[in-house]
Amino acid sequence: LWPLHPGLKYAVLAGIAAIAPRTLVKLAQERRRAAGEVRASALLDMGQTLGGFAIGAGLALAGLGGAAPLIGAGLAAMACLPFVLPTDGRLAVSGRLGLARVRAHAAYGLPVALSLILALVLATTDRFLLARFLDEAAVGVYHAGYSLANRTLDVVFIWLGAAGGPALVMALERGGRDALKTAAQEQAQLMVLLTLPAAVGLAMVAGPLAQLMIGPALSVGAAHVTPWIALSGLLGGLTTYYFHQAFTLSRRTPLLLVAMTVPALANVALNLVLIPRFGLDGALWATPASYALGLAASALLGGRSLALPIPWRTVGQAAGASLAMALAVSRVPALGGLPELALKAGLGALVYGLIIALLDAGALRSRGHATLSARLARSAA
Structure with missing residues (x-):
């Protein structure tokens, strides 16, 4: 009907x-x-x-x-x-069905479910507003670039979250908050070392990657979108798969709902202001700004529930290595398509992997991760 x-x-x-x-x-x-x-x-x-x-x-x-x-x-x-x-x-x-457990699960899980709905609002509202203020062609370009960058990073975060989430639960249950802090520190270091170069790498190969994966009608516009969404995907992934752990581990999931309300509302407001004035670029600016607000809100509110460590030294090392990788990749000529993508990816992986290995970023060697540098090099691609 x-x-x-x-x-x-x-x-x-x-x-x-x-x-x-x-x-x-x-x-x-x-x-x-x-x-x-x-x-x-x-x-x-x-x-x-x-x-x-x-x-x-x-x-x-x-x-x-x-x-x-x-x-x-x-x-x-x-x-x-x-x-x-x-x-x-x-x-x-x-x-067996236990009503007391059902009630406890509902009190814990309902705010999580609602926060996921807000995450969906955050991830999709911009398309509707682009269609409202611009046209369907702009939505197509935006969505092509968004999917290319966001889903690529999301696969890495899903893998890390699938292993890291249960590990944090077990650390808290078996060793208390001290064991949790150690496990969370290691998880955050690995997450930063893998995802920061992945986001920078996506931004650097946006052109040839879009030419390879997306039709010619959308590839140029998608290449323009991809770097901004790579930044958004990095911020969103760190928020969801690390900082949100504080709410679930402390069982204060109503605060998770509050933390997700901030970027969802900010995204709608920023898009309403920026898209009419700046078009597609307005949506591109609004998205990472909203995710940055979400990360800040989650870190601040999560710190009131269960403070998770932030490995600033590792962040600096990964950022420096990623910058060197970006400078090296930027010197590769624009060959177009698969040749350019392969050359840039290989060079970027080599530069980033060597720097991380030399710095022993995150003290990986001291923890027995002798083969991780090779994995980081492949992940940087």
Whole structure:
């Protein structure tokens, strides 16, 4: 009965139909993550992402329009269910419903769920406002560059979060706040050393990467968008996968909702002010500014609940190595496409990896991470 365009109506119906299988797979994924089964949890995430993309692309080529990626996501989740239902089904059958535990989980989880809705508002409002004040072409350019940068960084943060979150819980439960501080310090160091060069690297290879991954009609505009969204993705990832841990570990999730309200409202306000005056650039400026406010709010409010350490020395080392990497990459001529991307990525990885190894950033060698420099070099690409 909703008076929508037929294409949008089919897309909404496809999205609703995909909720049930995707929720079941997400439950299975989170159970594995909580149990420390990082590989299984990550495989489920990658299976849904890659499978949904492949199926959705095929359905889009078949002419299903905007419903195609949502149908693809639902079908990819259904394909994952046979791999998780036998184990998780047995656990579900053997469980018992406890109303006291349900109430405790609701008090803890409802603010988290609402904060995720605000995160969705933060990540999508700019597209609607771009469509309102500009046109659909601007939305297409913005979304192409946004997806290219944000999803690339998000994969790294998901991997780190899948391993780091349960590790912090176990450290707090087994060794108290002193053990948590040590574990959080190590996690923050590794996160900075991996994600800061990844964001800088994305910004430096935005042109050839967009030429390779995006059609010629959008590649130039997407290359302009990518560096700004890489910065936003870095700020957002550090906020979500590190500073938000303070709220969940201290069980003060209502403060998480407050912390997410700040960037969500700021994003709407900044876009309303900047897009009419500066067009697409206004949205690009509003996005990292909103995520920076969110990081500051989360760090300040989280410090009142459970202060997590910030490895400033490692931040400085990673920033210096990333700057040297950027200077080296900037000297590579603009060959275009895959040759330029491969050359810049290889040179950047080499420069960053060597500097981090020489500095022993984060005291990685003293903690026995002898092979991490090679991994950092590959991650910098």
